[in-house]
Amino acid sequence: NAGVTQTPKFQVLKTGQSMTLQCAQDMNHNSMYWYRQDPGMGLRLIYYSASEGTTDKGEVPNGYNVSRLNKREFSLRLESAAPSQTSVYFCASSDGTGGETQYFGPGTRLLVL
C-alpha cells in the first residue's frame, strides 16, 4: 500500500519552461489537494478536487492548472514557470465523506532558475 505518491521528487526548470507534477493515491479517496510550502509561509493550498470530475481554486492558484484525471490521479501543471514558483509541492488526499485526515505525499522540490 503506497499511499500518496508524487513524481518527480526533484526538478530544475528554466524560466518559461513547462512541466507537470504527478500525484496518485491508492486509498480510494474522493478528495485530492495540491499545496506549496515556502520557507516561513507554511503550506498554502493551490487547487483541490473534492471529488472526481471537480476542481476548485485554493488560496494561491495563479500560474497553475490542474487535472483530476480519474479518482486516483491529480496532476498540477506549470505552463510557464517563474522563479516565484520555486517551492516544495505537496499532494494530499482525504476520504472526503467523513474521514477527516489528509494523507500527504513525500513532496516535489522544484527550482526555477
Place this chain on the structure above:
Amino acid sequence: AQKITQTQPGMFVQEKEAVTLDCTYDTSDPSYGLFWYKQPSSGEMIFLIYQGSYDQQNATEGRYSLNFQKARKSANLVISASQLGDSAMYFCAMREGLLMAGNQFYFGTGTSLTVIP
C-alpha cells in the same frame, strides 16, 4: 486576517516534560475542522490529531491532546512526556466549511520544536 496563527516560531522542551504549542484560528463558519501535523527534517507531513467544531470533548491520540477552546478560537497541541523523536516542525491547520461542500484548508506558519536530552 490570517486564518491560522502560530505565534511561537521555536520552542524548546526538556525530554520527558510536557509542552504546549499554540494555535489560534479565525473563521465565521460554524462548521470547521482543526488539525495538527508534524514535519520532521526528512520533510514528510504526518497527521497527528483532529478536532471537529461540533466535538464536545477534546481530541486525544496517545501522547497528543488538543486543547480546544471554541470561544477563544484556540486549538493548542499538548505533547506529554516529550521524546527526542518529537523534534520537528509542527503545523496547525483548519478545514473551513462542511467536508462535502468542498474544502478550503489553511495552514499556520509552524512551530519548530526541539527536545533537549
